[in-house]
Amino acid sequence: MTNDMTEGKIIPQLTGFTIPLILGNLFQLTYNAADSVIVGKFVGDDALAAVGTAGPVMNMVILFISGMCMGAGILMSTQYGAKKYAQLERQVSTAMIGGLGFSAVVTVLLLVFAHPLLALLQVPQDIIGPAAVYLRIIFGGLIFTFIYNFFSNTLRALGDSRAPLIFLIISAALNVVLDLVFVLTLGWGVPGSALATVLSEALCCLFCLGYIRKKVPLLCLGKKWRVFDRAVLGRTFSYGITSALQQMCVQLGKICVQTIVNVQGVAFIAAFTAINRVDDFAMTPQQNIAHASTTFMAQNRGAGKIRRMKQGFYCTILLETVYTAVVLALVFLFSRQIMELFVGNDSEEVVTLGAAYLKLIALMYVMPEATNIIQGFFRGLGDLKVTLVSTILNMSARFLSAWIMIHIMHGGFDRLAWANFFGWVAMLAFQIPMIVCRWKKVFREG
Numbered sequence: 001m002t003n004d005m006t007e008g009k010i011i012p013q014l015t016g017f018t019i020p021l022i023l024g025n026l027f028q029l030t031y032n033a034a035d036s037v038i039v040g041k042f043v044g045d046d047a048l049a050a051v052g053t054a055g056p057v058m059n060m061v062i063l064f065i066s067g068m069c070m071g072a073g074i075l076m077s078t079q080y081g082a083k084k085y086a087q088l089e090r091q092v093s094t095a096m097i098g099g100l101g102f103s104a105v106v107t108v109l110l111l112v113f114a115h116p117l118l119a120l121l122q123v124p125q126d127i128i129g130p131a132a133v134y135l136r137i138i139f140g141g142l143i144f145t146f147i148y149n150f151f152s153n154t155l156r157a158l159g160d161s162r163a164p165l166i167f168l169i170i171s172a173a174l175n176v177v178l179d180l181v182f183v184l185t186l187g188w189g190v191p192g193s194a195l196a197t198v199l200s201e202a203l204c205c206l207f208c209l210g211y212i213r214k215k216v217p218l219l220c221l222g223k224k225w226r227v228f229d230r231a232v233l234g235r236t237f238s239y240g241i242t243s244a245l246q247q248m249c250v251q252l253g254k255i256c257v258q259t260i261v262n263v264q265g266v267a268f269i270a271a272f273t274a275i276n277r278v279d280d281f282a283m284t285p286q287q288n289i290a291h292a293s294t295t296f297m298a299q300n301r302g303a304g305k306i307r308r309m310k311q312g313f314y315c316t317i318l319l320e321t322v323y324t325a326v327v328l329a330l331v332f333l334f335s336r337q338i339m340e341l342f343v344g345n346d347s348e349e350v351v352t353l354g355a356a357y358l359k360l361i362a363l364m365y366v367m368p369e370a371t372n373i374i375q376g377f378f379r380g381l382g383d384l385k386v387t388l389v390s391t392i393l394n395m396s397a398r399f400l401s402a403w404i405m406i407h408i409m410h411g412g413f414d415r416l417a418w419a420n421f422f423g424w425v426a427m428l429a430f431q432i433p434m435i436v437c438r439w440k441k442v443f444r445e446g
Contacts (some may be wrong), residue, residue, distance in 0.1 A: 010312050017295065023165050024164050024168045049266050053269065063248060065149055088218070098237075115128070163211050335358035364420065396426070397423045401423070
């Protein structure tokens, strides 16, 4: 149940690999989206704001874990493409042991410091209690988040993006059902929403482990699961930490912007929560196409097929362009209808703020398309420092411009879209010269 991407037609391979990635991540996003929609409609704007303010902290931790797994996945892709299976097994077992230990330590720390973290973000007192409860329940299931992310990235490194999709479809459906039962039927509110997410992720892990045991003999290591190599862990950490820091920088930037939003009132916070969910759904497929490109390029780099890497890069540009054109049109034309999914009929202010933002940001989606293409290129080469630096520039410019336009100039909600724009400009200003320089060196042979 693996996929060697060093042979065959490129467009069908990238498309076949990308579609399950996109669908899988969209189902993953339904965890938070279901929380927001159900809590916003059946509990109220305060509850929606509480889930929204907890989101950046929760996402920063989850994205750090995801980034570490992604970094390990790049190494696995290269080893798999080079047919170095013994080295791959050692890589898998060491990364799993190290990740489990890390997740356990982080869980304890976050359970203790959830409330202080929210206070640091200037979360209003009337919603900080529910937000802290939400975070503690989510963090209690952090071990499931790691296990799923680890095996998903491992399977994708081996070319299998379909199995993680199946697990997520089942888990996402369960999450929606449990959300309705816990929030609507039992009246558990925000804590019930968090509990539904944790139980769904736990079930997702069980499906994943069962599948690997039956269908992926390469990952059935037996006693080799006990192998722990410090040298391998060190190399994995060097790759993973760079990728994880990049993911955290994105979320840290969002947290910084959230602190600006949090002092603007509940309507501002609720609208910001909703548009973040929409942006996640719109932009995640762009990232997924780039991740497919990363796996493709890493496998072919391991196999020494330089010309095929170049062809894959051009195919990535084509896929990104087609997707961006479609999502731009949908978000721009149906911005108001999209916002109405998140709030009740008496929340006109939230709908108006969010719809204006979505119309503006849709016209800018071509910019993250370009940044994601370049990010996938450098990740596939194993050069994660470029992606980290460009992300730092992006989020720094985004926060600074948001602070100036909203806090100093007292601009409206749409200024958050312009803050994104200035962040992408800073990112591309760094990335474009870097890829022009690196292109000549890498593809000289091809």
